[in-house]
Amino acid sequence: MSVQYFEKERVFKLDTPNSSYLIGIIDEENFIGHIYYGKKINSHELTYLLRTEEPPFVPSKNNRDRLSFLDSCPMEYPTHGLGDFREDAISVRTVDGHTALQLSYEKHEICPGKQKLTGLPATFGGEGECTTLKLHCVDRILNLRVILSYTAFEDVDVIARSVEVINEGTKEIYLTKVMSACLDMDNRDFDLITLHGSWARERHINRRRVALGMQGVSSVRGESSHQEHPFMALLEHNADDEHGEVYGMSFVYSGNFLAQTTLSQFDTLRAMMGIHPTDFCWKLEPQASFQAPEAVMVYSAEGIGAMSRSFHDLFRNHLIRGEYKDKKRPILINNWEATYFDFNTEKLIAIAKQASELGIEMLVMDDGWFGHRNDDNSSLGDWFVNEEKLPGGLKYLVDEVNRLGMKFGIWMEPEMISPDSDLYREHPDWAIAIPGRTAGLCRNQYVLDLSRQEIVDYVYGRISAILHSANIEYVKWDMNRQLSDIGSIGLDADRQGELFHRYMLGVYQLQERMITEFPHLLLENCSGGGARFDAGMLYYSPQIWCSDDTDAIERLEIQEGTALVYPLSAMGAHVSDCPNHTVGRVTPFETRGYVALAGTFGYELDVTKIPEEDRNRIPDQVKMYHAYNDLVRTGDYYRLASYSENHKYDCYMVVSKDKKEALVTFIQVLMRPNYHSRRIRLKGLDPNKNYRIEGEERVYSGEAMMYAGIQVQNPWGDYQGKLLHIVEV
Numbered sequence: 001m002s003v004q005y006f007e008k009e010r011v012f013k014l015d016t017p018n019s020s021y022l023i024g025i026i027d028e029e030n031f032i033g034h035i036y037y038g039k040k041i042n043s044h045e046l047t048y049l050l051r052t053e054e055p056p057f058v059p060s061k062n063n064r065d066r067l068s069f070l071d072s073c074p075m076e077y078p079t080h081g082l083g084d085f086r087e088d089a090i091s092v093r094t095v096d097g098h099t100a101l102q103l104s105y106e107k108h109e110i111c112p113g114k115q116k117l118t119g120l121p122a123t124f125g126g127e128g129e130c131t132t133l134k135l136h137c138v139d140r141i142l143n144l145r146v147i148l149s150y151t152a153f154e155d156v157d158v159i160a161r162s163v164e165v166i167n168e169g170t171k172e173i174y175l176t177k178v179m180s181a182c183l184d185m186d187n188r189d190f191d192l193i194t195l196h197g198s199w200a201r202e203r204h205i206n207r208r209r210v211a212l213g214m215q216g217v218s219s220v221r222g223e224s225s226h227q228e229h230p231f232m233a234l235l236e237h238n239a240d241d242e243h244g245e246v247y248g249m250s251f252v253y254s255g256n257f258l259a260q261t262t263l264s265q266f267d268t269l270r271a272m273m274g275i276h277p278t279d280f281c282w283k284l285e286p287q288a289s290f291q292a293p294e295a296v297m298v299y300s301a302e303g304i305g306a307m308s309r310s311f312h313d314l315f316r317n318h319l320i321r322g323e324y325k326d327k328k329r330p331i332l333i334n335n336w337e338a339t340y341f342d343f344n345t346e347k348l349i350a351i352a353k354q355a356s357e358l359g360i361e362m363l364v365m366d367d368g369w370f371g372h373r374n375d376d377n378s379s380l381g382d383w384f385v386n387e388e389k390l391p392g393g394l395k396y397l398v399d400e401v402n403r404l405g406m407k408f409g410i411w412m413e414p415e416m417i418s419p420d421s422d423l424y425r426e427h428p429d430w431a432i433a434i435p436g437r438t439a440g441l442c443r444n445q446y447v448l449d450l451s452r453q454e455i456v457d458y459v460y461g462r463i464s465a466i467l468h469s470a471n472i473e474y475v476k477w478d479m480n481r482q483l484s485d486i487g488s489i490g491l492d493a494d495r496q497g498e499l500f501h502r503y504m505l506g507v508y509q510l511q512e513r514m515i516t517e518f519p520h521l522l523l524e525n526c527s528g529g530g531a532r533f534d535a536g537m538l539y540y541s542p543q544i545w546c547s548d549d550t551d552a553i554e555r556l557e558i559q560e561g562t563a564l565v566y567p568l569s570a571m572g573a574h575v576s577d578c579p580n581h582t583v584g585r586v587t588p589f590e591t592r593g594y595v596a597l598a599g600t601f602g603y604e605l606d607v608t609k610i611p612e613e614d615r616n617r618i619p620d621q622v623k624m625y626h627a628y629n630d631l632v633r634t635g636d637y638y639r640l641a642s643y644s645e646n647h648k649y650d651c652y653m654v655v656s657k658d659k660k661e662a663l664v665t666f667i668q669v670l671m672r673p674n675y676h677s678r679r680i681r682l683k684g685l686d687p688n689k690n691y692r693i694e695g696e697e698r699v700y701s702g703e704a705m706m707y708a709g710i711q712v713q714n715p716w717g718d719y720q721g722k723l724l725h726i727v728e729v
């Protein structure tokens, strides 16, 4: 049993394979204190860490210093307004205008497995895979119940947390902040790792020292965003890829978020993660409940690499669903960089014909097939085929592509509406806007108000009709602007603060309906590249487009940052043409293939127009994908060198779970003259097995490859790469 309650000490203990998490109930008022999170321990007798015998004593013994107690005690879920002046995890506003609350433990439930979160993405696990603790806490004055849920997994060092708030009073209450997880810790000279970027350079890794006061990352853009990312890791200052304690937190949500640390006067650190309180205000009617999204926490005593592998296993086994969860994805060719908006049936069939001869398995038709969309200024919302471009409609095109032995996929951007669209002309009020204020455009488009069920139903009707109209086996679901001018005519004045979250619930509902009605569909999420590459989206789509930047060298940093949290199986990555459309760089075709191999693998080019020598390399790349994708998709990922840090070369490897096989990718970014080979120490192999590098005779022991290393010959020239396939002998 991975969750235990020790009644005498009033302690809850949650265990994962290598970590323990302890919660204590304190004093007569039943405060919920945080005792410990870290390396697995047997003992539960750690209540001395709550320091309830030292001054400031608990309020029942010494109410004179109640505030000192509240402001220093490590709390599980700190509340607002009564004397804990550190950041609070929850705050409210009553009809009388008061903002304070106090939570006291009332009862608990320990249940096998894990319940779904209604309408929200969340990790899953059945009996024997995980156990859930539900701590019921109440504020007796407000009659507010807060249920703190903790799920401890049996096979991975993860604790998943979420929070439900129920109004058991007779008057409405406004929730102004509901974080999903809070962690009170002693600061051990921690660093903070977060991910940052912009369009075309998403998720670059940033590591800095935790400093006094507040630090963190957030988004108030209505999406998890290009700029900052719903993830953070706290780690010992000297921790590296293989050593040191690391605490990772990831938010299973795709909208506004806040991930924050506060280092306070007593060197205690409070970390929290949840929906960003800016513009959030949720009206809770009597008997109504609010479910906050899930945050997942990983503990690693063995450095950053082990944290990443835990997240990868969690997401692959307990978050991603559907037919493609454990399946190889078809190699696709997408026409975006090939044609942009300038395509028709004839052009697409020509691309498909050539692609099918080279072994590519699916054609994806990108933006521009509907309404009168010939650039990005119109037609979003008019999900009707443009028969001028596609005579005979989708059915004809898809049948032709199928006849070539290829699958067919389609691009959609269902959340948007162009001012120049029939839909907008008919329903101008369907766009998110503040009455009386002209809403700002972005890429010349507005966002549909998906907090309104009739709009969600309409959009779903169009998606469903399109998918029924032909044999469409893949959807690229795009989202190309941030949310601003937050206003909905469907919400009362005192519910406008619900719009951001209700919008996300609308998006999740749409995707859930789609994958339920079309269970064989492969869904790839996308948001102007990688603005919504998050754990929330992974619940609906097994893969997400990583970035619009397809340059192999730019991708090294983007994919390194992405793989810090997400499995390679989820990273949308394609080989594109050169000079690269974003950065103008020319890289070898092989290198572009090696880099895309670390993701889903596909093409983003006009295969009828690329140089013949590149085209001739495609069949070998297709073979390479089929030879290694099972390993890449399912194996353990190890970082051997970090291009983000050294800015010279990149090196990573994937090892099969049975340690019989591994694939090392080495990319030399800039050639170093008179520097012929590099010693690379491999990781994750079995020290007692013997291995060979495919194509070579020499046999190495696993321990030699890992502890002493191998010599990798530097390729000649910039941007060159190589793969080393390592097999057990």
Ligand code: DGJ
Binding pocket: 336, 366, 367, 411, 478, 480, 526, 527, 528, 529, 530, 545, 547, 548
């Ligand atoms: C942004 C996506 O990231 C691109 O791949 C492409 O689909 C365009 N949108 C189309 O508008």
